[in-house]
Amino acid sequence: MVRVTGARRGAARRTEGPVLDDIDRRMVAELQRDGRLTGRALAERLTISRANAYARLARLVDDRVVTGFTALVDPDKVGLHTSAYVTLTVRQNSWRELREQLRAIxxxxxxxxxxxxxxxxxxVRTTGxxxxxxxxxxxxxxLPTVVSTRTILIFEDESR
Structure with missing residues (x-):
């Protein structure tokens, strides 16, 4: 969704996606720290009503600002002991097709x-x-659209 807002008199500024205010940004930051926060806890941390917190969260989900809630796990503790970044050089204009093939791996x-x-x-994360x-x-x-690959082994990583 594209919105046009007046930046100053007579001028228009083009922005992509929904317009977020300070409370929205703080809510997103809180959820990034702990995706299990309840609406009540969000309301308390942001000093807003519970109804406001639930409405804002629903809007952020509907607008796809918040695209999901997930658990972050330690790959090593779930048996994924080897991780690597793999770079691909691909045939031009093949991204859409390739993306679907990669999702199947x-x-x-x-x-x-x-x-x-x-x-x-x-x-890429694997067992070894x-x-x-x-x-x-x-x-x-x-994959037919992949021209070449390069693998960079990860010795240690930290997600934030």
């Missing part, structure tokens, strides 16, 4: 279309080096 935990020396950046090798050599390189 459960080891691909994050994907991004990027600009620069390569076209796609993937975060053999599984990583299999994902890269047998699954990613087998």
């Amino acid at each position: 459960p080891e691909v935990r994050h994907m991004a279309l990027v600009g620069g020396d390569f076209d796609v950046l993937l975060l 080096n053999d599984a990583l090798r299999s994902v890269v050599l047998e699954r990613l390189q087998a």
Whole structure:
């Protein structure tokens, strides 16, 4: 959704997506710290009514500012002992098709279309080096739109 708002008299500024106020931004920050917060806890932390907190949260979800609530886990503790960034160089105009193919590979935990020396950046998490090798050599390189891959092994990582 695109909104046009008056920045100053006679001028218009184009913004993408919904317009967020300070309370919305604070609510998003609180949810990023703890996605399990109740509406009541949000209301208390933001010093707004519970009805206001629930309405704002519903609007943020409806507007797809908040796109989901998820648990962050330690990959090592769930058996995913090897992680790597894998870069892909792909045939031009193949992103939409490739994105669907990558979504079918459960080891691909994050994907991004990027600009620069390569076209796609993937975060891949596997049970070990053999599984990583299999994902890269047998699954990613087998995709018809993938021209080349490069693998960067992660020794330690920290999510925020």
